[in-house]
Amino acid sequence: MKPRFFIFVPLLIGFLLAIAIPQLSNGDRRDEHYKAEREKMVATQMDWRIVRDGRIGVKDKRVLEAMRRVLRHEFVPDSQKSHAYSDSPLPIGYDQTISQPYIVAYMTELLKLKKEHKVLEVGTGSGYQAAVLAELVHHVYTIEIIKELSESAKKRLKHLDYENVTVRFGDGYYGWEEHAPYDAIVITAAPDHIPPPLVQQLKPGGVMCIPVGGRFQIQNLTLVQKTADGSIKTKQMMPVRFVPLTGKH
Ligand code: SAM
Numbered sequence: 003m004k005p006r007f008f009i010f011v012p013l014l015i016g017f018l019l020a021i022a023i024p025q026l027s028n029g030d031r032r033d034e035h036y037k038a039e040r041e042k043m044v045a046t047q048m049d050w051r052i053v054r055d056g057r058i059g060v061k062d063k064r065v066l067e068a069m070r071r072v073l074r075h076e077f078v079p080d081s082q083k084s085h086a087y088s089d090s091p092l093p094i095g096y097d098q099t100i101s102q103p104y105i106v107a108y109m110t111e112l113l114k115l116k117k118e119h120k121v122l123e124v125g126t127g128s129g130y131q132a133a134v135l136a137e138l139v140h141h142v143y144t145i146e147i148i149k150e151l152s153e154s155a156k157k158r159l160k161h162l163d164y165e166n167v168t169v170r171f172g173d174g175y176y177g178w179e180e181h182a183p184y185d186a187i188v189i190t191a192a193p194d195h196i197p198p199p200l201v202q203q204l205k206p207g208g209v210m211c212i213p214v215g216g217r218f219q220i221q222n223l224t225l226v227q228k229t230a231d232g233s234i235k236t237k238q239m240m241p242v243r244f245v246p247l248t249g250k251h
Contacts, residue, residue, distance in 0.1 A: 124174030129155035
């Protein structure tokens with residue numbers, strides 16, 4: 003056999019493979035990278051078999067699936083994208099943060115959500131928690147007190163096709179009476195007491211998850227349950243650190 007043949011055949015095979023195997027674009031490669039990051043985030047930060055720093059792992063499969071689905075990197079500023087799936091809160095501007103993934107998943111699990119539920123969130127921030135909720139329920143109403151954050155979250159959620167989320171600019175201490183009562187309410191900023199209007203807007207049988215504690219005190223993530231007869235039971239779940247609930251109340 004001639005030596006030219008030895009060069010020609012591998013070159014031909016290489017060429018055929020190059021046209022046969024679909025090439026990944028830069029965008030596809032980036033999506034694959036973030037998908038792998040999300041898988042890793044769920045496996046290492048919230049698995050119930052791994053108990054770290056006194057954490058209680060998240061068991062609810064639907065919640066874990068939602069955490070795998072929501073593109074967290076779309077909810078953080080460009081400067082934070084490389085940290086989007088790390089085990090920490092991140093700055094989103096205006097002195098505010100997007101919560102740590104584990105806290106988002108844990109609070110979501112506490113709400114025991116069903117497909118037909120209507121949920122109120124106070125503290126839209128980036129819109130990430132609202133998107134996780136929107137993966138699980140019929141509709142999410144979310145209120146944000148900083149106008150710029152409220153507007154950017156609204157645009158982001160629309161761009162990502164979250165049609166079952168309605169964002170409003172305002173003071174969430176007073177809830178959103180127009181759409182009440184809610185099956186569940188989640189508050190992602192800490193007041194020093196449980197806002198009575200939010201208790202009032204919760205359905206009998208509904209649950210609220212809220213960090214409670216003053217600016218310089220330890221805050222407790224509190225689960226509030228409204229019983230069928232309208233009475234309230236509270237349970238402190240764990241110490242947390244959230245930005246304060248602001249406003250004029
Ligand atoms: N849930 C957000 C996310 O997924 O990005 C993170 C929320 S951040 C920890 C708390 C948010 O609550 C901030 O954006 C803050 O401006 C907002 N906030 C504080 N007080 C509020 C109030 N009274 N009503 C509505 N939003 C409030």
